[in-house]
Amino acid sequence: MTKLLQWLLGVSLLGIIWAVIAFDLLELSVPGTYREVAWSMPLYLLVSFGCYSLATVGYRVATFNDCDEAARELQEQIKEAKEDLRKKGLKI
């Protein structure tokens, strides 16, 4: 079974469980507050995934080591490339 099929299977399984709990499709008499919380689960998971992504990006920006030598080397290479392209007629 391909990864796509596995993912689709997992997502549809979770979707069915969510729909059964949130919309009371099987008349399981789940208490009202639990149903309310279950109903907002997809949106809540989306928002928390967004927060997690933002936190990861922020943390990695804060802890990435400065590489002075590599930065200088990169600037040199950019200058060389611009010169080269200018000779070949490209206007920057």
Next chain:
Amino acid sequence: MATGADQVVGMSLVLFSLLLFSYYTVWVIVLPFVDSDHLLHRYFLPREYSVILPGIAAVVLLLCIGAFTVVVVWKNRKPKKVD
């Protein structure tokens, strides 16, 4: 370690997302189980807004991405050459 502005920006992003996550978690998951006359409810908007506000944020994000795309494509358009 990253220096100066990088650290400040990075750590403030982390802090902001932690605050947002905690507020949203209490709003969506904790509040329904708290009695409606508890003081905690005063600090949170009515629950409809917990759906509307992320919706508006998503629309704004899509608009920004669309506007950026339009600007970039507009700047790089080249008139067709006539042979």
